[in-house]
Amino acid sequence: MATKKFKCNVCGYIHEGAAAPEKCPVCGVPASEFTLLKKKGLFSDTNSNAYIIMYSTVMVVVVAILLAVAALSLQQRQYENVLGEKKQSILMSLSAQDQNYDEFIDAYVIDAEGNRIEGEDVFALLNDLKGAFAAGKYPVFEAKDGRVVLPVYGVGLWGPIWGYVALQKDMNTIAGVVISHSGETPGLGAEIATPKHWAQYVGKTIFEGDQLVSVKLRKGGAQNPAHEVDAISGGTKTSDGVTNMLFDSFSYYLPLLEAKKAAAAQPAAAEEVSNDENVENNE
Structure with a gap:
């Protein structure tokens, strides 16, 4: 059977075993004054470095995903705006x-x-x-x-x-x-x-x-x-x-x-020849 830890609420004595002792060997209080200590996970302490690092990493990833989604959704509109500016400059x-x-x-x-x-x-x-x-x-x-x-x-x-x-x-x-x-x-x-x-x-x-x-x-x-x-x-x-x-x-x-x-010069030349021919015909 796995060993459990129990803490005396009065003096803080830690007892290890399957159950709390009948009375505290230090201050003598009964077993009812003992609290079972639960095992803490890696990120259970919000003040620990591990928790802070993990929380920061998750937030950075979430923000990056949101920014990427926003950029992709605006990409087409941005392209259209740039394209419109170029077309307007050409017409201008x-x-x-x-x-x-x-x-x-x-x-x-x-x-x-x-x-x-x-x-x-x-x-x-x-x-x-x-x-x-x-x-x-x-x-x-x-x-x-x-x-x-x-x-x-x-x-x-x-x-x-x-x-x-x-x-x-x-x-x-x-x-x-x-x-x-x-x-x-x-x-x-x-x-x-x-x-x-x-x-x-x-x-x-x-x-x-x-x-x-x-x-x-x-x-x-x-x-x-x-x-x-x-x-x-x-x-x-x-x-x-x-x-x-x-x-x-x-x-x-x-x-x-x-x-x-x-x-552009060819039609002008052709027109000049045509005019010369008309003059000759009229003569």
Whole structure:
């Protein structure tokens, strides 16, 4: 038979045995004054280190599970919000915020030769535009009216800078831009993300004849009205970053731009020949 422990309620004497003694050998009280001591489990003492560690571990696991469930439930909504912001920025570069993106824009991806790549998720590439460019995958957003929006990516003073440049149907004249950043200095380099700065690009051209020259942010003020805008005052490094971003990004799309420029020139040439023929026939 297992040994039990009984404690005298008067003097605290501990007796081990199958039952309490008839009387306490120390203070002489009867067996009725003894209490059976129950064995304590590992976590029965709420003040013990084991209990505190176990309780803390359980609480951490429970909180982690709740946070994971909350993150998963919000993931789709967060994705939709980010996607909506990107679509809105693309439309904003075209000054077409009143348009329905899905009806107005044809999004696709091209390779280094300007050929379409099928089966690519355009917006997934936008999430890592630097990686997409390095892999030779270039997202394009073509509006129904013939204008094209090109995403651009570069590095400013403190981190990545990116945006969207809309080109007119001539693939040369800038229709609008939207530029953003991750950490440029407020009041200085961060001014690249303001409508006031964006407005300077409208009407600028990125080609000089057949040569890509892009648009430059010039310190001290633009001197070439066709290809330059004012640099950010006090933000020289950020301005240089934007200049490099535009030229490098446009270079990736050069085959597409040249092909579209050539295609646009063909109808004009055909129309000119047709007019000449009409003149000859009339004569």
